[in-house]
Amino acid sequence: MNAQLAKLRTALLLVSWLALAGCATNPVTGKREFALVSQGEEISIGQQQYMPAQQSQGGQYQGDPELTNYVQAVGDRLAAVSDTPLPYEFVVLNNSTPNAWALPGGKIAINRGLLVTLENEAELAAVLGHEIVHAAARHGAKSMERAMLLQGAAVLTAIGVSGSDYGNYIMEGAQLGSQLITTQYGRGAELESDYYGMQYMARAGYDPAAAISLQEKFVQLSQGRSSSWLDGLFASHPPSQQRVEKNRETAAQIKSAQAQDWKLGQATYQSKIGYLKSKTDAYQALDQATTLARKNELSAAYTRLDRAISLEPRESRFYGFKGNLLFNEKKYQDAVAEFDRAIQLDNGYYEFFLGRGMSHSALGNQSQAKQDLMRSNQLLPTAIATHELGHLSLAAGDRATAKRYYADVAQSGGNLGQSAANSYIRLDLSDNPARYFNVSAEVNQGQVIARIVNRTSLAIRSGVLSYSAVINGQPRQGQARLGAISAGQGIRVSIGWRISDADFVDRLNFQVIDVSL
Numbered sequence: 388m389n390a391q392l393a394k395l396r397t398a399l400l401l402v403s404w405l406a407l408a409g410c411a412t413n414p415v416t417g418k419r420e421f422a423l424v425s426q427g428e429e430i431s432i433g434q435q436q437y438m439p440a441q442q443s444q445g446g447q448y449q450g451d452p453e454l455t456n457y458v459q460a461v462g463d464r465l466a467a468v469s470d471t472p473l474p475y476e477f478v479v480l481n482n483s484t485p486n487a488w489a490l491p492g493g494k495i496a497i498n499r500g501l502l503v504t505l506e507n508e509a510e511l512a513a514v515l516g517h518e519i520v521h522a523a524a525r526h527g528a529k530s531m532e533r534a535m536l537l538q539g540a541a542v543l544t545a546i547g548v549s550g551s552d553y554g555n556y557i558m559e560g561a562q563l564g565s566q567l568i569t570t571q572y573g574r575g576a577e578l579e580s581d582y583y584g585m586q587y588m589a590r591a592g593y594d595p596a597a598a599i600s601l602q603e604k605f606v607q608l609s610q611g612r613s614s615s616w617l618d619g620l621f622a623s624h625p626p627s628q629q630r631v632e633k634n635r636e637t638a639a640q641i642k643s644a645q646a647q648d649w650k651l652g653q654a655t656y657q658s659k660i661g662y663l664k665s666k667t668d669a670y671q672a673l674d675q676a677t678t679l680a681r682k683n684e685l686s687a688a689y690t691r692l693d694r695a696i697s698l699e700p701r702e703s704r705f706y707g708f709k710g711n712l713l714f715n716e717k718k719y720q721d722a723v724a725e726f727d728r729a730i731q732l733d734n735g736y737y738e739f740f741l742g743r744g745m746s747h748s749a750l751g752n753q754s755q756a757k758q759d760l761m762r763s764n765q766l767l768p769t770a771i772a773t774h775e776l777g778h779l780s781l782a783a784g785d786r787a788t789a790k791r792y793y794a795d796v797a798q799s800g801g802n803l804g805q806s807a808a809n810s811y812i813r814l815d816l817s818d819n820p821a822r823y824f825n826v827s828a829e830v831n832q833g834q835v836i837a838r839i840v841n842r843t844s845l846a847i848r849s850g851v852l853s854y855s856a857v858i859n860g861q862p863r864q865g866q867a868r869l870g871a872i873s874a875g876q877g878i879r880v881s882i883g884w885r886i887s888d889a890d891f892v893d894r895l896n897f898q899v900i901d902v903s904l
Protein backbone atom coordinates (compact mmCIF):
# COMPACT_ATOMS: atom_id res chain seq x y z
CA MET A 388 0.00 0.00 0.00
CA ASN A 389 2.73 2.43 1.03
CA ALA A 390 5.05 1.58 -1.83
CA GLN A 391 2.19 2.19 -4.24
CA LEU A 392 1.47 5.51 -2.63
CA ALA A 393 5.12 6.53 -2.96
CA LYS A 394 5.13 5.49 -6.61
CA LEU A 395 2.00 7.44 -7.29
CA ARG A 396 3.49 10.50 -5.66
CA THR A 397 6.65 10.20 -7.73
CA ALA A 398 4.59 9.77 -10.85
CA LEU A 399 2.58 12.89 -10.06
CA LEU A 400 5.77 14.83 -9.41
CA LEU A 401 7.16 13.60 -12.71
CA VAL A 402 4.01 14.65 -14.53
CA SER A 403 4.08 18.12 -13.01
CA TRP A 404 7.73 18.50 -13.96
CA LEU A 405 7.17 17.25 -17.47
CA ALA A 406 4.42 19.81 -17.88
CA LEU A 407 6.93 22.53 -17.21
CA ALA A 408 9.65 21.01 -19.37
CA GLY A 409 11.02 22.88 -22.32
CA CYS A 410 14.13 24.00 -24.10
CA ALA A 411 16.50 26.40 -22.40
CA THR A 412 19.92 27.88 -23.01
CA ASN A 413 22.55 26.68 -20.57
CA PRO A 414 23.80 29.87 -18.92
CA VAL A 415 27.37 28.59 -18.62
CA THR A 416 27.99 26.79 -21.90
CA GLY A 417 25.54 28.79 -24.02
CA LYS A 418 24.23 25.51 -25.51
CA ARG A 419 20.53 24.87 -26.05
CA GLU A 420 19.33 21.92 -24.05
CA PHE A 421 16.18 20.14 -22.92
CA ALA A 422 15.24 21.09 -19.38
CA LEU A 423 12.73 19.25 -17.21
CA VAL A 424 13.45 21.28 -14.13
CA SER A 425 13.07 25.04 -14.34
CA GLN A 426 15.56 27.38 -12.68
CA GLY A 427 12.94 28.40 -10.15
CA GLU A 428 12.46 24.74 -9.21
CA GLU A 429 16.21 24.18 -9.01
CA ILE A 430 16.52 27.07 -6.60
CA SER A 431 13.67 25.85 -4.45
CA ILE A 432 14.99 22.26 -4.42
CA GLY A 433 18.41 23.56 -3.39
CA GLN A 434 16.88 25.64 -0.62
CA GLN A 435 14.77 22.76 0.70
CA GLN A 436 17.57 20.21 0.56
CA TYR A 437 20.48 22.34 1.80
CA MET A 438 19.83 21.88 5.52
CA PRO A 439 19.14 18.12 5.50
CA ALA A 440 22.10 17.55 3.16
CA GLN A 441 24.40 19.45 5.54
CA GLN A 442 23.02 17.55 8.53
CA SER A 443 23.52 14.18 6.88
CA GLN A 444 27.15 15.11 6.18
CA GLY A 445 28.17 16.07 9.71
CA GLY A 446 26.56 19.50 10.12
CA GLN A 447 28.33 22.84 10.07
CA TYR A 448 31.80 23.28 11.53
CA GLN A 449 31.44 25.78 14.39
CA GLY A 450 34.98 25.69 15.78
CA ASP A 451 36.22 28.77 13.92
CA PRO A 452 33.54 31.14 12.59
CA GLU A 453 36.28 33.27 11.01
CA LEU A 454 37.25 30.39 8.75
CA THR A 455 33.64 30.04 7.60
CA ASN A 456 33.43 33.78 6.86
CA TYR A 457 36.63 33.55 4.88
CA VAL A 458 35.42 30.60 2.77
CA GLN A 459 32.17 32.49 2.12
CA ALA A 460 34.07 35.60 1.03
CA VAL A 461 36.17 33.62 -1.47
CA GLY A 462 33.03 31.90 -2.73
CA ASP A 463 31.16 35.19 -3.10
CA ARG A 464 34.04 36.67 -5.11
CA LEU A 465 33.80 33.78 -7.60
CA ALA A 466 29.99 33.76 -7.66
CA ALA A 467 30.03 37.46 -8.55
CA VAL A 468 31.97 36.71 -11.77
CA SER A 469 30.11 33.50 -12.67
CA ASP A 470 27.63 33.26 -15.55
CA THR A 471 24.47 32.47 -13.57
CA PRO A 472 23.02 34.69 -10.87
CA LEU A 473 21.94 32.12 -8.27
CA PRO A 474 21.42 32.63 -4.51
CA TYR A 475 24.86 31.13 -3.80
CA GLU A 476 25.73 30.04 -0.27
CA PHE A 477 28.88 28.43 1.09
CA VAL A 478 29.30 26.49 4.34
CA VAL A 479 32.09 24.49 6.01
CA LEU A 480 31.01 21.05 7.21
CA ASN A 481 32.31 19.20 10.25
CA ASN A 482 33.47 16.18 8.29
CA SER A 483 36.98 14.69 7.97
CA THR A 484 36.47 13.36 4.43
CA PRO A 485 38.19 15.56 1.81
CA ASN A 486 35.08 16.46 -0.17
CA ALA A 487 32.96 19.32 -1.47
CA TRP A 488 29.54 19.38 -3.11
CA ALA A 489 26.96 21.60 -4.75
CA LEU A 490 23.19 21.31 -4.80
CA PRO A 491 21.11 22.81 -7.61
CA GLY A 492 20.46 26.51 -7.08
CA GLY A 493 23.99 27.32 -5.85
CA LYS A 494 24.02 25.73 -2.38
CA ILE A 495 27.62 24.66 -1.80
CA ALA A 496 29.52 22.96 1.03
CA ILE A 497 33.16 22.10 1.68
CA ASN A 498 34.37 19.70 4.39
CA ARG A 499 37.00 20.72 6.92
CA GLY A 500 38.80 17.54 5.82
CA LEU A 501 39.34 19.11 2.39
CA LEU A 502 40.26 22.57 3.70
CA VAL A 503 43.25 21.20 5.63
CA THR A 504 44.68 19.56 2.48
CA LEU A 505 44.68 22.81 0.47
CA GLU A 506 47.83 24.95 0.18
CA ASN A 507 46.52 28.39 -0.75
CA GLU A 508 43.51 30.58 -1.46
CA ALA A 509 43.73 29.91 -5.21
CA GLU A 510 43.29 26.16 -4.59
CA LEU A 511 40.24 26.94 -2.45
CA ALA A 512 38.99 29.09 -5.35
CA ALA A 513 39.58 26.13 -7.70
CA VAL A 514 37.38 23.89 -5.50
CA LEU A 515 34.62 26.48 -5.08
CA GLY A 516 34.74 27.56 -8.75
CA HIS A 517 34.34 23.93 -9.79
CA GLU A 518 31.30 23.55 -7.50
CA ILE A 519 29.80 26.82 -8.72
CA VAL A 520 29.87 25.47 -12.28
CA HIS A 521 28.14 22.24 -11.20
CA ALA A 522 25.28 24.42 -9.89
CA ALA A 523 25.39 27.07 -12.62
CA ALA A 524 25.58 24.62 -15.53
CA ARG A 525 22.74 22.55 -14.06
CA HIS A 526 24.77 19.34 -13.64
CA GLY A 527 22.85 18.33 -10.50
CA ALA A 528 19.54 19.20 -12.12
CA LYS A 529 20.47 17.09 -15.14
CA SER A 530 21.36 14.06 -13.04
CA MET A 531 18.07 14.58 -11.22
CA GLU A 532 16.24 14.59 -14.54
CA ARG A 533 18.09 11.43 -15.60
CA ALA A 534 17.10 9.73 -12.37
CA MET A 535 13.50 10.83 -12.83
CA LEU A 536 13.36 9.49 -16.34
CA LEU A 537 15.21 6.26 -15.67
CA GLN A 538 13.70 5.06 -12.45
CA GLY A 539 11.29 7.67 -11.22
CA ALA A 540 11.63 6.43 -7.68
CA ALA A 541 13.67 7.53 -4.73
CA VAL A 542 16.49 5.34 -3.47
CA LEU A 543 16.75 5.00 0.27
CA THR A 544 19.63 6.87 1.78
CA ALA A 545 21.13 5.30 4.85
CA ILE A 546 23.09 7.46 7.26
CA GLY A 547 25.45 6.25 9.91
CA VAL A 548 24.20 7.23 13.31
CA SER A 549 26.89 5.90 15.57
CA GLY A 550 24.57 5.45 18.54
CA SER A 551 22.07 3.08 17.03
CA ASP A 552 21.84 -0.66 16.69
CA TYR A 553 19.59 -0.58 13.67
CA GLY A 554 19.92 0.98 10.25
CA ASN A 555 18.70 4.55 10.15
CA TYR A 556 17.21 6.24 7.17
CA ILE A 557 16.56 9.76 6.12
CA MET A 558 12.86 10.11 5.66
CA GLU A 559 11.10 10.78 2.40
CA GLY A 560 11.34 14.39 1.30
CA ALA A 561 14.80 14.97 2.74
CA GLN A 562 16.45 12.17 0.76
CA LEU A 563 16.83 13.96 -2.53
CA GLY A 564 19.66 16.22 -1.36
CA SER A 565 21.69 13.30 -0.01
CA GLN A 566 21.27 11.46 -3.27
CA LEU A 567 22.29 14.47 -5.31
CA ILE A 568 25.52 15.03 -3.41
CA THR A 569 26.59 11.40 -3.49
CA THR A 570 25.79 10.80 -7.14
CA GLN A 571 28.89 10.70 -9.30
CA TYR A 572 28.94 13.33 -12.02
CA GLY A 573 29.83 12.17 -15.51
CA ARG A 574 33.31 12.76 -16.93
CA GLY A 575 31.92 15.45 -19.24
CA ALA A 576 30.43 17.38 -16.33
CA GLU A 577 33.72 17.16 -14.42
CA LEU A 578 35.73 18.53 -17.34
CA GLU A 579 33.18 21.29 -17.92
CA SER A 580 33.31 22.27 -14.25
CA ASP A 581 37.11 22.34 -14.28
CA TYR A 582 37.19 24.44 -17.46
CA TYR A 583 34.64 27.10 -16.52
CA GLY A 584 35.70 27.07 -12.87
CA MET A 585 39.17 28.10 -14.03
CA GLN A 586 37.66 30.92 -16.11
CA TYR A 587 35.90 32.19 -12.99
CA MET A 588 39.14 31.89 -11.00
CA ALA A 589 40.94 34.00 -13.60
CA ARG A 590 38.14 36.59 -13.66
CA ALA A 591 38.47 36.90 -9.88
CA GLY A 592 42.27 37.27 -10.20
CA TYR A 593 43.30 33.81 -8.93
CA ASP A 594 46.12 31.90 -10.61
CA PRO A 595 44.32 29.24 -12.69
CA ALA A 596 47.39 27.00 -12.30
CA ALA A 597 46.13 26.22 -8.78
CA ALA A 598 43.53 23.97 -10.44
CA ILE A 599 46.42 21.88 -11.77
CA SER A 600 48.20 21.45 -8.43
CA LEU A 601 44.83 20.69 -6.80
CA GLN A 602 43.97 17.96 -9.29
CA GLU A 603 47.48 16.49 -9.05
CA LYS A 604 47.09 16.29 -5.30
CA PHE A 605 43.76 14.46 -5.63
CA VAL A 606 45.17 11.97 -8.09
CA GLN A 607 48.03 11.34 -5.67
CA LEU A 608 45.70 10.99 -2.70
CA SER A 609 43.46 8.58 -4.56
CA GLN A 610 46.41 6.37 -5.54
CA GLY A 611 47.90 6.11 -2.07
CA ARG A 612 44.73 5.20 -0.20
CA SER A 613 42.68 2.13 0.46
CA SER A 614 39.48 1.76 -1.52
CA SER A 615 37.17 2.17 1.48
CA TRP A 616 38.68 5.58 2.07
CA LEU A 617 38.25 6.34 -1.60
CA ASP A 618 34.54 5.71 -1.34
CA GLY A 619 34.36 8.88 0.68
CA LEU A 620 37.00 10.82 -1.18
CA PHE A 621 35.42 12.78 -3.94
CA ALA A 622 32.75 10.16 -4.42
CA SER A 623 30.98 12.61 -6.70
CA HIS A 624 34.04 14.19 -8.37
CA PRO A 625 36.43 11.38 -9.32
CA PRO A 626 39.99 12.73 -9.84
CA SER A 627 41.91 11.71 -12.96
CA GLN A 628 45.15 12.29 -14.86
CA GLN A 629 43.03 13.46 -17.79
CA ARG A 630 41.70 16.30 -15.67
CA VAL A 631 45.28 17.28 -14.74
CA GLU A 632 46.24 17.47 -18.44
CA LYS A 633 43.11 19.39 -19.44
CA ASN A 634 43.64 21.87 -16.61
CA ARG A 635 47.23 22.38 -17.78
CA GLU A 636 45.93 23.28 -21.28
CA THR A 637 43.26 25.60 -19.91
CA ALA A 638 45.72 27.43 -17.63
CA ALA A 639 48.18 27.91 -20.54
CA GLN A 640 45.35 29.26 -22.71
CA ILE A 641 44.20 31.75 -20.08
CA LYS A 642 47.69 32.92 -19.25
CA SER A 643 48.72 33.42 -22.88
CA ALA A 644 45.65 35.57 -23.51
CA GLN A 645 46.05 37.71 -20.45
CA ALA A 646 49.15 38.95 -18.63
CA GLN A 647 48.42 39.57 -14.99
CA ASP A 648 49.88 39.34 -11.53
CA TRP A 649 48.00 36.14 -10.66
CA LYS A 650 47.13 35.68 -7.01
CA LEU A 651 47.88 32.50 -5.02
CA GLY A 652 47.15 33.81 -1.52
CA GLN A 653 49.45 31.37 0.27
CA ALA A 654 50.12 33.39 3.42
CA THR A 655 46.49 34.47 3.89
CA TYR A 656 45.23 30.92 3.47
CA GLN A 657 47.74 29.44 5.87
CA SER A 658 46.84 31.99 8.51
CA LYS A 659 43.07 31.46 8.07
CA ILE A 660 43.42 27.68 8.26
CA GLY A 661 45.88 27.90 11.19
CA TYR A 662 43.39 27.23 13.98
CA LEU A 663 41.77 24.22 12.29
CA LYS A 664 45.20 22.80 11.38
CA SER A 665 46.36 23.16 14.98
CA LYS A 666 43.49 20.79 15.93
CA THR A 667 44.43 18.08 13.42
CA ASP A 668 45.43 15.66 16.21
CA ALA A 669 42.10 16.13 17.97
CA TYR A 670 40.07 15.21 14.86
CA GLN A 671 42.39 12.32 14.13
CA ALA A 672 41.69 11.04 17.65
CA LEU A 673 37.93 11.28 16.92
CA ASP A 674 38.31 9.37 13.66
CA GLN A 675 40.34 6.69 15.49
CA ALA A 676 37.70 6.49 18.22
CA THR A 677 35.05 5.97 15.51
CA THR A 678 37.02 3.08 13.99
CA LEU A 679 37.64 1.53 17.42
CA ALA A 680 33.96 1.78 18.36
CA ARG A 681 32.99 0.01 15.14
CA LYS A 682 35.31 -2.83 16.14
CA ASN A 683 33.66 -2.75 19.57
CA GLU A 684 36.92 -1.80 21.31
CA LEU A 685 35.08 0.55 23.61
CA SER A 686 37.61 1.32 26.31
CA ALA A 687 40.22 2.27 23.70
CA ALA A 688 37.57 4.38 21.94
CA TYR A 689 36.82 6.30 25.17
CA THR A 690 40.54 6.90 25.70
CA ARG A 691 40.90 8.37 22.21
CA LEU A 692 37.81 10.54 22.75
CA ASP A 693 39.16 11.90 26.04
CA ARG A 694 42.35 12.70 24.20
CA ALA A 695 40.36 14.55 21.52
CA ILE A 696 38.47 16.51 24.18
CA SER A 697 41.68 17.52 25.96
CA LEU A 698 43.08 18.82 22.65
CA GLU A 699 39.92 20.71 21.62
CA PRO A 700 37.43 21.11 24.48
CA ARG A 701 35.24 23.38 22.29
CA GLU A 702 34.33 20.67 19.76
CA SER A 703 30.74 19.51 20.34
CA ARG A 704 31.13 16.38 18.17
CA PHE A 705 33.50 14.80 20.70
CA TYR A 706 30.90 14.97 23.50
CA GLY A 707 28.18 13.87 21.12
CA PHE A 708 30.13 10.80 20.10
CA LYS A 709 30.81 9.96 23.74
CA GLY A 710 27.06 10.26 24.33
CA ASN A 711 26.43 7.79 21.50
CA LEU A 712 28.84 5.27 23.02
CA LEU A 713 27.25 5.63 26.47
CA PHE A 714 23.78 5.22 24.94
CA ASN A 715 24.91 2.00 23.28
CA GLU A 716 26.08 0.77 26.68
CA LYS A 717 22.64 1.68 28.08
CA LYS A 718 24.20 4.28 30.41
CA TYR A 719 21.39 6.69 29.59
CA GLN A 720 21.88 9.22 32.40
CA ASP A 721 25.56 9.65 31.54
CA ALA A 722 24.66 9.86 27.86
CA VAL A 723 22.23 12.72 28.57
CA ALA A 724 25.01 14.63 30.37
CA GLU A 725 27.31 14.32 27.32
CA PHE A 726 24.56 15.35 24.87
CA ASP A 727 23.79 18.35 27.12
CA ARG A 728 27.41 19.45 26.79
CA ALA A 729 27.36 18.91 23.02
CA ILE A 730 24.15 20.93 22.61
CA GLN A 731 25.54 23.77 24.72
CA LEU A 732 28.33 24.11 22.16
CA ASP A 733 26.22 23.50 19.05
CA ASN A 734 22.43 23.47 19.14
CA GLY A 735 22.05 22.94 15.42
CA TYR A 736 23.09 19.31 14.85
CA TYR A 737 20.38 16.66 14.73
CA GLU A 738 22.42 13.75 16.09
CA PHE A 739 22.74 15.32 19.57
CA PHE A 740 18.97 15.78 19.85
CA LEU A 741 18.35 12.31 18.49
CA GLY A 742 20.74 10.76 21.02
CA ARG A 743 19.42 12.79 23.94
CA GLY A 744 15.80 12.13 22.95
CA MET A 745 16.40 8.36 22.73
CA SER A 746 18.18 8.44 26.11
CA HIS A 747 15.33 10.39 27.72
CA SER A 748 12.85 7.94 26.26
CA ALA A 749 14.79 5.01 27.73
CA LEU A 750 14.79 6.81 31.10
CA GLY A 751 11.02 7.32 30.93
CA ASN A 752 11.26 11.13 30.57
CA GLN A 753 8.59 11.24 27.91
CA SER A 754 8.03 14.94 27.46
CA GLN A 755 11.77 15.70 27.21
CA ALA A 756 12.18 12.79 24.82
CA LYS A 757 9.38 14.08 22.60
CA GLN A 758 10.78 17.62 22.51
CA ASP A 759 14.28 16.44 21.56
CA LEU A 760 13.10 13.97 18.93
CA MET A 761 10.91 16.59 17.29
CA ARG A 762 13.85 18.99 17.17
CA SER A 763 16.00 16.21 15.69
CA ASN A 764 13.39 15.65 12.98
CA GLN A 765 13.22 19.38 12.22
CA LEU A 766 16.94 19.33 11.46
CA LEU A 767 16.93 16.00 9.64
CA PRO A 768 13.87 13.74 9.56
CA THR A 769 15.03 10.21 10.41
CA ALA A 770 13.26 6.88 10.74
CA ILE A 771 14.65 6.30 14.26
CA ALA A 772 13.31 9.55 15.71
CA THR A 773 9.95 9.17 13.97
CA HIS A 774 9.55 5.55 15.13
CA GLU A 775 10.30 6.55 18.72
CA LEU A 776 7.83 9.46 18.48
CA GLY A 777 5.24 6.88 17.47
CA HIS A 778 5.94 4.85 20.62
CA LEU A 779 5.77 7.98 22.78
CA SER A 780 2.43 9.03 21.27
CA LEU A 781 1.03 5.57 21.85
CA ALA A 782 2.23 5.58 25.45
CA ALA A 783 0.45 8.92 25.89
CA GLY A 784 -2.75 7.36 24.52
CA ASP A 785 -2.72 9.30 21.23
CA ARG A 786 -3.40 6.48 18.77
CA ALA A 787 -4.07 8.72 15.77
CA THR A 788 -0.72 10.52 16.03
CA ALA A 789 1.10 7.24 16.70
CA LYS A 790 -0.41 5.80 13.53
CA ARG A 791 0.73 8.80 11.51
CA TYR A 792 4.31 8.39 12.73
CA TYR A 793 4.33 4.64 12.11
CA ALA A 794 2.92 5.11 8.62
CA ASP A 795 5.74 7.57 7.80
CA VAL A 796 8.43 5.18 9.04
CA ALA A 797 6.86 2.24 7.21
CA GLN A 798 7.60 4.08 3.95
CA SER A 799 11.31 4.28 4.77
CA GLY A 800 11.80 0.50 4.50
CA GLY A 801 14.47 -1.51 6.29
CA ASN A 802 14.02 -3.33 9.62
CA LEU A 803 12.64 -0.26 11.29
CA GLY A 804 10.17 0.24 8.45
CA GLN A 805 8.91 -3.34 8.87
CA SER A 806 8.56 -2.95 12.61
CA ALA A 807 6.68 0.34 12.12
CA ALA A 808 4.40 -1.26 9.54
CA ASN A 809 3.51 -3.95 12.10
CA SER A 810 2.91 -1.35 14.82
CA TYR A 811 0.68 0.55 12.42
CA ILE A 812 -1.32 -2.52 11.47
CA ARG A 813 -1.65 -3.55 15.13
CA LEU A 814 -3.39 -0.21 15.80
CA ASP A 815 -5.31 0.06 12.56
CA LEU A 816 -6.52 -3.52 12.78
CA SER A 817 -8.59 -2.63 15.82
CA ASP A 818 -9.74 0.66 14.28
CA ASN A 819 -10.56 -0.66 10.79
CA PRO A 820 -10.63 -4.47 10.94
CA ALA A 821 -12.55 -4.81 7.68
CA ARG A 822 -9.53 -3.53 5.70
CA TYR A 823 -7.41 -6.50 6.65
CA PHE A 824 -9.61 -9.49 5.82
CA ASN A 825 -10.95 -10.93 2.61
CA VAL A 826 -14.35 -12.41 3.32
CA SER A 827 -16.31 -14.45 0.79
CA ALA A 828 -19.35 -16.70 1.06
CA GLU A 829 -20.14 -20.06 -0.46
CA VAL A 830 -23.01 -22.47 -0.21
CA ASN A 831 -22.14 -26.06 0.63
CA GLN A 832 -24.99 -28.61 0.76
CA GLY A 833 -27.42 -25.85 1.58
CA GLN A 834 -25.21 -24.35 4.36
CA VAL A 835 -23.87 -20.79 4.02
CA ILE A 836 -20.13 -20.84 4.77
CA ALA A 837 -18.06 -17.69 5.26
CA ARG A 838 -14.43 -17.89 4.26
CA ILE A 839 -12.24 -15.33 6.09
CA VAL A 840 -8.62 -14.73 5.03
CA ASN A 841 -6.24 -12.82 7.31
CA ARG A 842 -4.20 -10.63 4.93
CA THR A 843 -1.86 -9.28 7.62
CA SER A 844 1.45 -10.64 8.85
CA LEU A 845 0.02 -10.82 12.38
CA ALA A 846 -1.79 -13.75 14.01
CA ILE A 847 -5.32 -13.01 15.22
CA ARG A 848 -6.45 -14.49 18.54
CA SER A 849 -10.16 -13.95 18.01
CA GLY A 850 -12.64 -11.77 16.17
CA VAL A 851 -16.25 -11.13 15.31
CA LEU A 852 -17.82 -11.58 11.89
CA SER A 853 -20.93 -9.55 11.12
CA TYR A 854 -23.19 -10.70 8.29
CA SER A 855 -26.42 -9.61 6.71
CA ALA A 856 -28.49 -10.31 3.63
CA VAL A 857 -31.98 -9.89 2.23
CA ILE A 858 -33.44 -13.34 1.54
CA ASN A 859 -36.72 -13.58 -0.36
CA GLY A 860 -37.39 -9.95 0.57
CA GLN A 861 -36.71 -10.56 4.31
CA PRO A 862 -33.71 -8.84 5.90
CA ARG A 863 -31.59 -11.16 8.03
CA GLN A 864 -28.48 -10.51 10.04
CA GLY A 865 -26.22 -11.97 12.70
CA GLN A 866 -22.78 -12.22 14.20
CA ALA A 867 -20.35 -15.09 14.64
CA ARG A 868 -17.34 -15.37 16.93
CA LEU A 869 -14.14 -16.21 15.11
CA GLY A 870 -11.33 -18.27 16.54
CA ALA A 871 -7.61 -17.84 15.93
CA ILE A 872 -6.42 -17.08 12.39
CA SER A 873 -2.70 -17.30 11.61
CA ALA A 874 -0.95 -14.65 9.53
CA GLY A 875 -1.86 -14.99 5.87
CA GLN A 876 -4.20 -17.95 6.58
CA GLY A 877 -7.91 -18.40 6.12
CA ILE A 878 -10.71 -20.16 8.04
CA ARG A 879 -14.22 -21.35 7.14
CA VAL A 880 -17.18 -20.64 9.41
CA SER A 881 -20.71 -21.86 9.00
CA ILE A 882 -23.08 -19.03 9.92
CA GLY A 883 -26.08 -21.33 10.43
CA TRP A 884 -28.13 -20.23 7.44
CA ARG A 885 -29.68 -22.74 5.07
CA ILE A 886 -30.35 -21.70 1.51
CA SER A 887 -31.88 -23.64 -1.36
CA ASP A 888 -31.73 -22.99 -5.10
CA ALA A 889 -35.22 -21.52 -4.96
CA ASP A 890 -34.24 -18.74 -2.52
CA PHE A 891 -33.55 -15.26 -3.82
CA VAL A 892 -30.51 -13.79 -1.98
CA ASP A 893 -29.73 -10.09 -2.23
CA ARG A 894 -27.39 -7.58 -0.56
CA LEU A 895 -25.15 -10.16 1.02
CA ASN A 896 -22.63 -8.43 3.28
CA PHE A 897 -19.86 -10.01 5.39
CA GLN A 898 -17.47 -7.96 7.50
CA VAL A 899 -14.96 -8.57 10.26
CA ILE A 900 -15.88 -5.93 12.84
CA ASP A 901 -13.80 -6.74 15.90
CA VAL A 902 -10.37 -8.26 16.34
CA SER A 903 -8.04 -9.06 19.20
CA LEU A 904 -4.40 -9.92 18.72
Ligand SMILES: [Zn+2]
Nearest residue numbers: 572577580624
Ligand atom coordinates in the same frame (compact mmCIF):
# COMPACT_ATOMS: atom_id res chain seq x y z
ZN1 LIG B 1 32.84 17.83 -9.82
